[in-house]
Amino acid sequence: MRTRLAVAALAVTLAAGCGGSTTPETPAASGAPSSEQPAAGPVTLTYWTWAPNMDKIAEVWNQAHPDIKVTVSKQAGGDDAAAKFLTAAKAGNAPDLVQAEYQHLPSFVAAEAVADLAAETAAVKAEYSPGLWGLVTLGTESVYAIPQDSGPMMLYYRKDLFEKYGISVPTTWEEYAEAARKVHKANPKVYLGSFSSKDPGWFAGLAQQAGAQWWSIAGDAWKVGINDAATTKVADFWGGLVNEGVIDDQPYFTPEWNKALNDGTQLSWPSAVWGPGVLESNAPKGKGKWAIAPLPQWNAGESFSGFWGGSSTAVSANSKNKAAAVAFATWLNSDPAALDLLVKEAFVYPAATKGQAALGDPPAYFAESQPDFWQQASAIGATARGFTFGPNVGVTYNAYKDGFDKAIQNKSAFGAAVQSMQDATVSDMQKSGFTLAQ
């Protein structure tokens, strides 16, 4: 019997070693090493990005610059990518270049993971609007990245179905609420839109539109105002509609939501300028049926928008080839030929002002329904306002997901979720020792 026990133990151990199905798979486990450049010969740079076709764009650079070879390592986007970069930086094997979303850049700076490029980028500063430039300087004398793209928000809507249900494009959020009720009443399976508890960036953009300032720097102290009046107003507005049952509570980018967009049971989506790519792949049946309009406003006659997403190119603090990395990042985000490639190959809405001129033909998806897509988009983009992001956005965004999940489940007030974001953010900053203004 004892031997049998031992045999069983051995079998179990061996099999478990071969592939335990419960082993956690951390995305940080596969960091690409960057510290293997030879001292002489061509410089090689690794670049973490999730923009499509970036390898093709890097190839154009490589052809023209045999002495600096850029290798693109394709990443999954989103918050995981930021976590992965921070972990790699801590472990000392970060890539030379990294795509950094504006909201994560302060965390990168606080972790001393990105280099200060102030000296090298003075020449290209004029290429970008002051608002975007502020997102990469964080209001300091330093420059931590070069802006690549921006994501001004607008309302995507199904033109044909808006006509079918007899609703006009809402110009205020009040009209939006009315339209939501009307549509859902006409067909209980159909919703005007959905509130996503998984997309804090989306909610941040809507809060920006309402005039929120989640973080600000006052002298030598941070001020955290996530629970300000503007943000609470936005949360309560959506909470009212969700609890009333006239707006869906499906998270975005799930198969369920894709299906609703595709089969026309969801009629609109407040999203950013990068929306066409999502619609094209997730709702192919809607081609030629979607149009865009400015976001509904809080007060009639105003015109404001916010930003959802948008990213920059940062250089690792411990890159051995900083000069070469900055040269590539500058070329990529300010050279006319590169901007043209960014627009055509990577489908980004370039941050460089002159790059926006490269936007000619509308995305194929909108060719019929919104031929002036880019003109509309840049008019809306000019009305977008942002805010400074803090050094612990990861904590805030995680609190958003947990807080709003809970509010949706319990059908409780959304304002409480905003308060939980504020509390989590402040207590994390206090724990770390940041100076906070009262």
Added chain:
Amino acid sequence: MSTARGGAPRSAAPYLFLTPAIVLFTLFLALPIGYTVYLSLRRTKVSGLGLGRGSRREIFVGLDNLRVAVADGELWAGALRVLGYGTLVLVVMLGLALLFALILDSAYVRLARFGRISIFLPYAVPGVVASLLWGFLYLPSLTPIGGIDFLGASAVTYSMANIAVWGGTGFNMLVLYTNLRAIPRSYYEAARMDGASEVAIALRIKIPMLVPAIILTTVFSVIATIQVFTEPTTLRPLSNTISSTWSPLMKVYRDAFVTGDLYSAAATSLVIAGVSLVLSFGFLRVVRGHAFEEER
């Protein structure tokens, strides 16, 4: 032992043979554990805005992180959720594994080989893939079974347990089955001559002889359950009902990689490791006496 011939070379030999094991153990087990303990005693301290060079440094905080980890209500709420989930998985999975093993071992079954492979096959599917597969089947608009919100607050635990049972039954079945095959057939012949039915043989001979293997599969399943991570993490983006701290290990992941606090994550890992150790060895201690008494 060998003082008669005793010499220095002889006493060095065992250590020489042990060297590879000790080196591997040190590199891949002792060092990481030591590093985790070290991390759990530290924390970063920021001054001012925390933006410039040198505004962030690591300090020693002693047992503060551990104290906070133990006092965290979310960790124990997660442990409670996992306890409910784990009880469900353990009972159903091991019950099914035992049942399948006994059926496959009985003399009357046809296609035993095919049955064995098809029950084992889900184990070969990686956990993430299995969770995604089931996740799609659970989504209201894609599920073939209507009327149930599989990812709703009341059903989500069962839905996750189902994935674990689907993936784990085959493996445990195989362990039990292999042990069953090792039992001498002569016992069964003797029992049959005494007039025992197949069911009686299963209950009176096979299961009692399987007890050590059952205990082992239980211990390993308990450890796997405490570490549940893949299923809830994969289903989380699809549903509003799974929080970022649903299971203790998810909390560790969140602390380390989402909110960037490796030190708290290390402290929480130590707490989880301690609990796993107590549970698995505690279980072994309790059952050992019962299971192996008669052999001594």
